[in-house]
Amino acid sequence: MDCPRWWLDCLKDEATHCEASRRNGLAITLREALAVLAFGVAVALAANRLSPRGLTLTRNYFPGGNARPAPPAAATASRQNTNHPATPAPAELLAAQLKEHGLQLIDGSTAAQLFHDPRGQQGKIVFIDARDEAHYRAGHVPGAYEFDPYHPEKYFPTALPPCRAAEQIVVYCHGGDCDDSESAALLLRDVGIALNKLLIYGGGITEWTSNHWPVETDERNSGQPAPPAR
Amino acid sequence: MNANSSLRSRVAADLFAVIARWLLGAAFVYLGLNKALHPVEFLKLMRQYDMVESSLGLNSAAAILPWFEVFCGLLLLAGVAVRGTALMLVLMLVPFTILVFRRALAIQSALAIPFCMIKFDCGCGTGEVFICRKLLENLFFIGLSLWLLPGHGRRFCFRHTL
Numbered sequence: 001m002d003c004p005r006w007w008l009d010c011l012k013d014e015a016t017h018c019e020a021s022r023r024n025g026l027a028i029t030l031r032e033a034l035a036v037l038a039f040g041v042a043v044a045l046a047a048n049r050l051s052p053r054g055l056t057l058t059r060n061y062f063p064g065g066n067a068r069p070a071p072p073a074a075a076t077a078s079r080q081n082t083n084h085p086a087t088p089a090p091a092e093l094l095a096a097q098l099k100e101h102g103l104q105l106i107d108g109s110t111a112a113q114l115f116h117d118p119r120g121q122q123g124k125i126v127f128i129d130a131r132d133e134a135h136y137r138a139g140h141v142p143g144a145y146e147f148d149p150y151h152p153e154k155y156f157p158t159a160l161p162p163c164r165a166a167e168q169i170v171v172y173c174h175g176g177d178c179d180d181s182e183s184a185a186l187l188l189r190d191v192g193i194a195l196n197k198l199l200i201y202g203g204g205i206t207e208w209t210s211n212h213w214p215v216e217t218d219e220r221n222s223g224q225p226a227p228p229a230r
Numbered sequence: 231m232n233a234n235s236s237l238r239s240r241v242a243a244d245l246f247a248v249i250a251r252w253l254l255g256a257a258f259v260y261l262g263l264n265k266a267l268h269p270v271e272f273l274k275l276m277r278q279y280d281m282v283e284s285s286l287g288l289n290s291a292a293a294i295l296p297w298f299e300v301f302c303g304l305l306l307l308a309g310v311a312v313r314g315t316a317l318m319l320v321l322m323l324v325p326f327t328i329l330v331f332r333r334a335l336a337i338q339s340a341l342a343i344p345f346c347m348i349k350f351d352c353g354c355g356t357g358e359v360f361i362c363r364k365l366l367e368n369l370f371f372i373g374l375s376l377w378l379l380p381g382h383g384r385r386f387c388f389r390h391t392l
Contacts, residue, residue, distance in 0.1 A: 028313065029314055031392070032311040032392050034314075040302060041294055041298065055270070057293060058285070059285070061273060062285070
């Protein structure tokens with residue numbers, strides 16, 4: 001192997017330099033690490049602040065509680081189907097968790113019943129989709145309002161008036177271990193929506209679509225049905 | 231002859247260190263950006279570790295860590311403060327690897343499946359991955375960072391030592 005001449009020269013220079021720096025190696029490394037940490041945190045905070053998707057540090061993104069980790073069932077074994085973001089948690093556990101906040105859990109048949117209830121046409125029953133925009137556009141319960149609880153300020157103007165007028169509000173997210181519907185319901189509670197109007201559909205869109213119930217894509221009331229599942 | 235072969239091995243080690251630095255830097259920029267561009271998803275994943283109780287602490291960690299990783303990655307690519315950056319990476323990677331391992335153990339006990347069959351999104355910026363692969367990947371990154379700590383990878387550095 002023939003090395004370039006300049007590379008070999010560099011190595012000789014480096015040997016002298018290394019010997020000098022090795023003596024103070026640990027102190028230099030620690031000092032550098034502290035500088036990297038301080039400057040890096042400042043840069044990170046600035047980047048988060050400037051990013052349109054940045055987090056608001058003082059906001060409580062999980063009104064249901066930060067210390068509630070997703071149960072291990074949220075993980076998937078390789079032999080299981082990993083297409084869905086979560087697998088269902090026991091309904092009783094979920095109902096008890098929701099009850100702590102005064103929220104009521106409903107099952108798929110109740111959600112479907114409410115969907116077909118004629119009061120829905122009069123705006124007395126409202127569906128709220130608590131997922132992000134991309135998932136909402138990919139397919140939601142027809143007529144459901146978009147309300148991403150992580151960006152509530154964006155959705156309050158459109159979702160709040162119908163919620164105020166409604167007698168019952170069905171809030172859903174992916175289903176299973178997803179608790180974004182709970183977060184969305186608690187945000188609505190915080191702006192004055194009565195708790196007894198808020199119903200959490202625990203099965204979420206995963207159960208809704210697996211039952212082949214109607215789904216529309218794109219914007220609310222677009223009338224575009226989701227393509228049939230393969 | 232001996233001096234020549236010693237020089238060659240030093241060149242090879244030097245070349246390896248440069249490649250290690252670039253590889254580590256590129257990986258951290260990629261993984262950091264994956265998280266930084268989807269902060270809410272990263273926040274939800276951070277929550278699963280149950281490390282921080284307060285909203286401010288959780289939000290700060292989720293806001294700072296991804297960009298900090300990008301920052302460290304860029305420093306390694308440019309060759310600035312390489313040893314300090316490598317030390318920071320070790321200090322980040324070791325606790326994260328332990329946390330991921332503990333989370334995987336909890337999942338294993340809940341699902342009663344072989345350890346290496348566990349697949350979940352650990353919030354590492356790569357989506358759902360098999361746990362054994364993730365642990366090996368982290369150990370590889372820790373190894374590279376440790377390799378850079380004594381001062382290797384000095385070639386093509388903008389400012390190796392601050």
